[in-house]
Amino acid sequence: MNNSKPVIAILGGTGQLGTGLARRWLQAGYTLIIGSRDLEKAEQAVADLRNVLAERGISSADVQAMDNCSAAECASIVTLCVPFSHQESTLQSVKAMLEGKILIDVTVPLVPPKVARVQLPDQGSAGQIAQLLLGDGVDVVSAFQNVPAPHLKEDGPLDCDVLVCGNNKEARAAVIELAEAAGMRAFHAGPIQNAAAVEAMTSVLIFINKQYKSHAGVRITGVDT
Amino acid sequence: MNNSKPVIAILGGTGQLGTGLARRWLQAGYTLIIGSRDLEKAEQAVADLRNVLAERGISSADVQAMDNCSAAECASIVTLCVPFSHQESTLQSVKAMLEGKILIDVTVPLVPPKVARVQLPDQGSAGQIAQLLLGDGVDVVSAFQNVPAPHLKEDGPLDCDVLVCGNNKEARAAVIELAEAAGMRAFHAGPIQNAAAVEAMTSVLIFINKQYKSHAGVRITGVDT
Numbered sequence: 001m002n003n004s005k006p007v008i009a010i011l012g013g014t015g016q017l018g019t020g021l022a023r024r025w026l027q028a029g030y031t032l033i034i035g036s037r038d039l040e041k042a043e044q045a046v047a048d049l050r051n052v053l054a055e056r057g058i059s060s061a062d063v064q065a066m067d068n069c070s071a072a073e074c075a076s077i078v079t080l081c082v083p084f085s086h087q088e089s090t091l092q093s094v095k096a097m098l099e100g101k102i103l104i105d106v107t108v109p110l111v112p113p114k115v116a117r118v119q120l121p122d123q124g125s126a127g128q129i130a131q132l133l134l135g136d137g138v139d140v141v142s143a144f145q146n147v148p149a150p151h152l153k154e155d156g157p158l159d160c161d162v163l164v165c166g167n168n169k170e171a172r173a174a175v176i177e178l179a180e181a182a183g184m185r186a187f188h189a190g191p192i193q194n195a196a197a198v199e200a201m202t203s204v205l206i207f208i209n210k211q212y213k214s215h216a217g218v219r220i221t222g223v224d225t
Numbered sequence: 226m227n228n229s230k231p232v233i234a235i236l237g238g239t240g241q242l243g244t245g246l247a248r249r250w251l252q253a254g255y256t257l258i259i260g261s262r263d264l265e266k267a268e269q270a271v272a273d274l275r276n277v278l279a280e281r282g283i284s285s286a287d288v289q290a291m292d293n294c295s296a297a298e299c300a301s302i303v304t305l306c307v308p309f310s311h312q313e314s315t316l317q318s319v320k321a322m323l324e325g326k327i328l329i330d331v332t333v334p335l336v337p338p339k340v341a342r343v344q345l346p347d348q349g350s351a352g353q354i355a356q357l358l359l360g361d362g363v364d365v366v367s368a369f370q371n372v373p374a375p376h377l378k379e380d381g382p383l384d385c386d387v388l389v390c391g392n393n394k395e396a397r398a399a400v401i402e403l404a405e406a407a408g409m410r411a412f413h414a415g416p417i418q419n420a421a422a423v424e425a426m427t428s429v430l431i432f433i434n435k436q437y438k439s440h441a442g443v444r445i446t447g448v449d450t
Contacts, residue, residue, distance in 0.1 A: 118421045159446040190432035196343045197429045200422035207415035219444040221384040
């Protein structure tokens, strides 16, 4: 593995958002581990990623498949890309491997069937659930919830920004660097409590997408970066 | 008064956001009433508005000052622009005058001193507080929380969008028309529960403004309007 950049694991990395981020990070030269509860699914996702990268002339992508626990153990930054209903169980299963690391929480607390309606959890946000569950030894950073996943498949910069919330500024800065490497502007957006704004905005974007037949994203205006 | 367009009252209309919206709506030909608990403050705001409009060559602005109750009584669309700590008492005082009308709630549930931290109320959002308090006879529409007020003083289109939440689609459409008249794009953003996303985003924008020394706003991307 390449040690000049952090090794990134994506747990639940077999969906559209996880594989889209993985592909962009691989193209930026990061080492990736695709994690899944089901190793075969992770292997299939890695094979698909290799094909997509080969189409772009990249034959040496540094990516492998693992079960979620091994993926969390082997990475220094771990990204959680699972449905809200699996957030707590997945975090419990990898908690011991996350000490001293950054956990990027992409969880959106959608409550089916009304996913276009904001229904935040009692704890305030999925980001706060993760931070409470993992304790202060893990830097939870909430990000990427508002990225319109279909556009991740495209090449070049994305017309959406990433709002990065977490209690540790250096950890936020590391995730901002990853967002930029994936083709997005990203902003320090405050402590982990502020994840509520971004998570709730996802339901607004789902509503807008239904209403206007779009793949909407969010941009911050009025800030020079 | 001019009856071709709805008469708009702005309660707590003496601040930067209220007078900024009032000026833009007056320039678009609406009839405005500036309401305040303190009639003298409302009269001063109206005098200031007349001066600002005179500088732009407009001498016949249709605007007057009233106490909040009279303002709510005389208007068909009532805008609430007061601090969160005055939201409930102001709504209680004008509740009887709002039946059958649209109440535009601009309240952001900031909890000083940590206004850059999301701290949503137990009811979910200030918008839901207003709808619960006023009952189904009033169409509460939540809007304008994310407008960077300093930019309202400028002329021309604003580089921010308005997310419009409320349970009645026609009422949302009326508020979208008002946002557009004031120089902003506006979107149907879902039921009143979704106000939580927009209200919470205000704390994120306050954090961003401190961090990046900006007057940040939000734009929706990927939607043709």
